[in-house]
Amino acid sequence: NNRNSDSRGALIVLEGLDRSGKSSQSSRMMSYLEGLGVSAELWRFPDRSTCVGQMISSYLANKSDLDDHTIHLLFSANRWEKRSLMETKLRTGTTLIVDRYSYSGVAFSSAKGLDIEWCKAPEMGLLAPDLVVYLNIPPEKAAERGGYGGERYEQLDFQRKVAHHYQVLRDPSWKIIDASLPIEDVEKPLRDMVLDCVKTCKKGKTLLNLWS
Ligand code: TMP
Numbered sequence: 001n002n003r004n005s006d007s008r009g010a011l012i013v014l015e016g017l018d019r020s021g022k023s024s025q026s027s028r029m030m031s032y033l034e035g036l037g038v039s040a041e042l043w044r045f046p047d048r049s050t051c052v053g054q055m056i057s058s059y060l061a062n063k064s065d066l067d068d069h070t071i072h073l074l075f076s077a078n079r080w081e082k083r084s085l086m087e088t089k090l091r092t093g094t095t096l097i098v099d100r101y102s103y104s105g106v107a108f109s110s111a112k113g114l115d116i117e118w119c120k121a122p123e124m125g126l127l128a129p130d131l132v133v134y135l136n137i138p139p140e141k142a143a144e145r146g147g148y149g150g151e152r153y154e155q156l157d158f159q160r161k162v163a164h165h166y167q168v169l170r171d172p173s174w175k176i177i178d179a180s181l182p183i184e185d186v187e188k189p190l191r192d193m194v195l196d197c198v199k200t201c202k203k204g205k206t207l208l209n210l211w212s
């Protein structure tokens, strides 16, 4: 029997500052879900594999300069080019663990001084996540972790502004985890939140668009 025809996957987004642990947590989550036999894929934005993604990557590496509005729209376009595949995956029962999404788009660009409503506009109509988990870490602590790779936004003063703009953006549905805790202590509550969300979506929770 085809269980996928009547159950959908969950759209789960991890957000947070650079070095907050999103990438480690999302790959650990993948192994965990695999072990449970949950059909899941790990996605990340920016998706640097596309033409748009390569322009973004070159900007982040300081190899090209772009106007703040232009790079904002490229980040958004990079999500739009994946939207239909995302919907297909979800509707056919695959859960997506997504490392950054529209909230990064708005938090980082508005931290540069762009108007928040202007920043949100191009994100409207993308799929709304079923769960947003914010890995909360003081900017100073994230910076201490080292391994800031030298990309454009990886600077303490800017990350402080981004943290503030994430707070402005945050709504009551977001789940917050203290990401300065050891990796296992972040992982445990995250697993519970993810499994709970996967279960709710399987029961037929409606797939919505941003920002709703
Ligand atoms: P990454 O380190 O997760 O690959 O992300 C690269 C940088 O791009 C990171 O500093 C956050 C930033 N970013 C934006 O400014 N806008 C966006 O829409 C996304 C997805 C990331």
Ligand code: MG
Pocket: 018, 019, 151
């Ligand atoms: Mg980074």
